Amino acid sequence: MADKFDVIVIGAGPGGYVAAIRAAQLGLKTACVEKWVNREGKTVHGGTCLNVGCIPSKSLLETSHKYVEARDEYGDLGISIGDVSMDIEKMMARKDKVVSQLTGGISGLFKANGVTSLEGAGKLLKDKQVEVTGQDGESQTYQADNIIIATGSVPVEIPPAPMTEDLIVDSAGALEFQEVPKRLGVIGAGVIGLELGSVWRRLGSEVTMLEALDTFLPVVDEQISKETYKQLTKQGLDIKLGARVTGSEVRDSEVVVKYTDSEGEQEQTFDKLIVCVGRRPYTDSLLGDDTGVELDERGFIQVDDTCQTGAPGVYAIGDVVRGPMLAHKGSEEGVMVADIIHGEKAEMNYEAIPSVIYTAPEVAWVGRSEQQAQEDGFEVKTGVFPFSASGRAMANNATEGMVKVVTDASTDRVIGVHIIGQHAGELIAEAVIAMEFGSSAEDLALTCFAHPTLSEAVHEAALAVDGHAIHMANRKKKS
């Protein structure tokens, strides 16, 4: 038996690495096991988020957005820059550099905080032991008083479109294209599909998105999802709803996809196909016998509100447990669990976890949509303010979209905020803070916001709940 630790974390994604750093900061002797290796065979920290998720996708979204602004929008501002061209190799090199800076940064933070890095695949054994098998096949077993499982998730594969080396790829593959595919198919018009489809559309691909559901972005407030659909289709994303993929065939260097829609059987040919139909919790080869850790029917590790599994002292956080598959949700669970292990009382507010779609315009929300609030039995009151009436949005040449505040009419409490517009992903933070502090719409309305800022639209939407928005003809007036 090798070293004994207070805490061993399995997985160094945003759930696991944050949990490990927090535990070490609290003085707990902590180790973190990670099996991800990069192209050079070196162990890298950061998980899906840093290596093939949040960070590389945002790097490509930012570059492609700047390209479109320079190509299509600078002229409106009086800036002439002649022909604009894209160097895909340089774009990818920058993305890779950002990724390696950040993954290297986590390794540095481990050292600085005294987290022991264990390289290899971790397997949970009974009695809180963890077996770590390195790339050379050698195993070592470690004992801990507490274990945090943070093994994340992997893309779901579907039988009608099995992955190939480079024609049918998952989200990670779509971050590695070396040239712009002329005809790009995307199966799944969810958050990841829309972001990746947007990147390649901006760079010139004809993008067709095949979405099995009849409803576009059902998790998003209806008014906002309608506006999102309008904006994204205007940019040239061909989003086909109710299109269920039934098969695919690779012919030479093309992919022929068969799908059914309301008009019957259809066929379309693409140069690349991205499969983005969701992610599944990853527990492959993770659990030994008699660990006491149970999976639910969908493969998630079963936990209670404090992320405790059925085995005392064994916790699970992040994508491998219930709740939204979001990096910040896993990180906050990591902090909560480390605090609990340290003996503190800690909890998560699952009602105030923001979500963002990093398209242009961005879409961001927290809490309940108007429809969910109604289904949950609330008497709902809403306030909406369009960016077309915002001075800053006009100055920014970004007047698309709106802010919508959803309240419980009986208490005026804010129970949801939904934004589509420039920097929505940043603006949503103030709504999260408002909800975290149990704010009413009136509290927000009585708060002073800097002028001219996009955040004034949040203020105005809160004022609009009672029909008092200043820069808009209100739907209703207070009696």
Ligand SMILES: Cc1cc2nc3c(=O)[nH]c(=O)nc-3n(C[C@H](O)[C@H](O)[C@H](O)COP(=O)(O)OP(=O)(O)OC[C@H]3O[C@@H](n4cnc5c(N)ncnc54)[C@H](O)[C@@H]3O)c2cc1C
């Ligand atoms: C293209 C894309 C874009 C995304 N964009 C966003 C975004 O903008 N914002 C956002 O919040 N979320 C985004 N996500 C989701 C986000 O990446 C995940 O929610 C987040 O990474 C989950 O964190 P995690 O720590 O639970 O798991 P992961 O990040 O998946 O990390 C799990 C780690 O555990 C390791 N591991 C697994 N099993 C073992 C084992 N047995 N032994 C040792 N190590 C193991 C894995 O190698 C991995 O490093 C995106 C995802 C994708 C694919």
